[in-house]
Amino acid sequence: MKRTAVLIISCLLLVGFTCAIVVAAEETAAPQQVKPKEIKIDRNYDGIAERTEVYDAKGAVTRIESDVNADGKIDEWVYYENGVPVKGEKDLNADGKPDTTLIYDAKGVVIRTEADANGDGKIDEWVYYENGKPVRAEKDTNKDGTPDTWIKY
Numbered sequence: 735m736k737r738t739a740v741l742i743i744s745c746l747l748l749v750g751f752t753c754a755i756v757v758a759a760e761e762t763a764a765p766q767q768v769k770p771k772e773i774k775i776d777r778n779y780d781g782i783a784e785r786t787e788v789y790d791a792k793g794a795v796t797r798i799e800s801d802v803n804a805d806g807k808i809d810e811w812v813y814y815e816n817g818v819p820v821k822g823e824k825d826l827n828a829d830g831k832p833d834t835t836l837i838y839d840a841k842g843v844v845i846r847t848e849a850d851a852n853g854d855g856k857i858d859e860w861v862y863y864e865n866g867k868p869v870r871a872e873k874d875t876n877k878d879g880t881p882d883t884w885i886k887y
Contacts, residue, residue, distance in 0.1 A: 769793035778804055803828075818842040827853060852877075 774783035809825040822836035872881035
């Protein structure tokens with residue numbers, strides 16, 4: 735895009751005359767790239783954002799927070815590196831704290847989830863995935879921290 739700038743230079747001569755010199759110059763201005771820092775989305779049109787996307791200075795997403803059940807509280811967080819998800823967290827019991835963690839591979843595909851299914855603050859369920867589908871699960875039903883139930887899918 736070319737813009738023309740006009741410069742007006744006024745001068746006062748010793749004899750009391752004034753003069754104006756008009757100079758026109760063309761400059762080429764490169765279009766400026768504007769990248770968002772944050773985007774909020776109201777998916778159900780109730781005036782409250784159910785999704786917030788956070789971006790770094792390069793314009794790559796770093797975090798997405800969502801209110802999946804539309805109760806007004808964030809209950810899902812996904813963290814990104816280089817535009818690929820690396821970790822996710824979910825609050826399934828609506829207590830405001832994550833109780834399920836999703837772990838992703840380098841391509842952004844879920845490879846494992848870990849959950850506190852009974853709400854005691856300790857991980858007691860593990861699900862392992864291949865090609866985005868669950869293949870086996872482990873559960874700790876007696877609360878000793880190690881699996882005692884194994885499930886194959």
